[in-house]
Structures are given as C-alpha cells and as structure tokens.
Amino acid sequence: xxxxxFLSGQMLLAMPGIGDPRFERAVVAMCAHDxxxxxxxxxxEVVPTLGLHGLLAQVEIxxxxxxxxxxxxxxxxxxxxxxxxxGQDWSGQDTLHAGQRWxxxxxxxxxxxxxxxxxxxxxxxxxxxxxxxxxxxxxxxTRHGWFATPATDALLFDRPAIARWEAMFAHAGVDTRMLAxxxxxx
Numbered sequence: 001x002x003x004x005x006f007l008s009g010q011m012l013l014a015m016p017g018i019g020d021p022r023f024e025r026a027v028v029a030m031c032a033h034d035x036x037x038x039x040x041x042x043x044x045e046v047v048p049t050l051g052l053h054g055l056l057a058q059v060e061i062x063x064x065x066x067x068x069x070x071x072x073x074x075x076x077x078x079x080x081x082x083x084x085x086x087g088q089d090w091s092g093q094d095t096l097h098a099g100q101r102w103x104x105x106x107x108x109x110x111x112x113x114x115x116x117x118x119x120x121x122x123x124x125x126x127x128x129x130x131x132x133x134x135x136x137x138x139x140x141x142t143r144h145g146w147f148a149t150p151a152t153d154a155l156l157f158d159r160p161a162i163a164r165w166e167a168m169f170a171h172a173g174v175d176t177r178m179l180a181x182x183x184x185x186x
Contacts, residue, residue, distance in 0.1 A: 007033040009099015011151040012040060013168050016179050018145045022076050027164045028130050029085055029156065031098040038132040041085050041104065043124060046070040046161045052125055056115060059108060064115035072161060074126030082127055084110045086120035122157040
C-alpha cells in the first residue's frame with residue numbers, strides 16, 4: 001500500500017462532480033494531515049449574512065480596528081465553531097502551524113488581537129471545518145474528486161471566495177473549462 005500523502009500547507013480543490021454537494025467547487029486549505037486523519041478550512045464560500053463585525057459582536061469582542069471582512073463557510077463539521085487561518089506572523093493559544101505556509105487558530109485570542117490591531121496582518125475567518133478520519137482523505141485522493149496544489153499568499157488571502165477555485169486551478173496550470181465531471185472507465 002502507498003504511504004499517505006501529507007498535504008498540510010497545500011490547497012485541496014474539489015473536482016467537478018465530486019458527488020457531495022457540500023464540496024462542489026470547494027477550496028480547502030489543509031492545516032493538518034497525517035496517519036490519524038486530516039483537517040482543513042474551506043475558503044470557497046462565505047456566510048451570506050455574517051461579517052467579522054457581526055461575529056465579534058456575537059462573542060462580545062469590541063470591533064476596535066478590525067475590518068468587516070466576510071466570514072467563510074469553513075466546512076460541514078462543527079459549523080458554529082470559529083477559526084482564523086492566518087500568516088505565520090502571529091501565534092497564540094493553540095495555534096497550529098500548517099506546513100510552514102500558514103497558521104490556524106481556533107481560540108478567541110486571535111479575534112481579540114485582530115480587533116486590537118496586534119493580530120496577524122493577513123487572515124481569513126471561517127466557521128466550521130472539513131475533517132477526515134484515519135485514511136479517509138488518502139482513499140479519496142485515489143479516486144476522482146480532489147486536486148492538491150500549493151497556493152500563494154495572494155491567492156489565499158487577497159482573492160475573493162467566489163474567485164478562489166478557478167484562480168487556484170489556473171495557478172496550477174489547469175483550465176477549468178477542460179475539467180470533466182467523471183473519470184474514464186477502461
């Protein structure tokens with residue numbers, strides 16, 4: 001059996017016809033992937049009625065200097081739990097560093113730091129996460145469904161959610177118009 005592919009610090013892009021409507025055109029920043037499972041944060045969709053200011057109000061943190069950026073749908077697991085995917089220029093309680101590319105913090109200290117102007121310079125806020133059990137993502141990677149690729153900080157932090165899927169594929173040299181929703185059968 002092949003060794004698992006450790007994808008921390010890479011992006012997973014859902015292929016057309018992945019078979020799960022929760023992941024159609026998904027863009028997932030992989031934060032942890034090892035023999036025990038995987039965790040990623042979805043960046044391809046935003047919560048339509050919630051921005052960072054509204055989220056800060058819900059957790060009783062003064063907005064301060066925080067920009068009112070969109071809050072992303074991080075994934076179907078624990079959709080009421082918040083995460084901040086950010087550059088490695090900031091670290092706090094329980095910050096997870098993903099493949100020397102970015103960091104993930106799921107505690108309120110990062111939101112307080114952002115509101116006070118002492119947080120990470122680049123960040124994305126999300127509710128929920130995408131999670132896979134032991135060997136689950138490795139098995140999915142052998143079938144039609146996911147495409148793994150590196151990302152630049154500009155694609156990750158500066159691109160609007162609606163444009164990330166296509167932009168990430170283009171960065172990898174893939175024309176999304178040429179993608180098929182099914183694999184061949186021989």
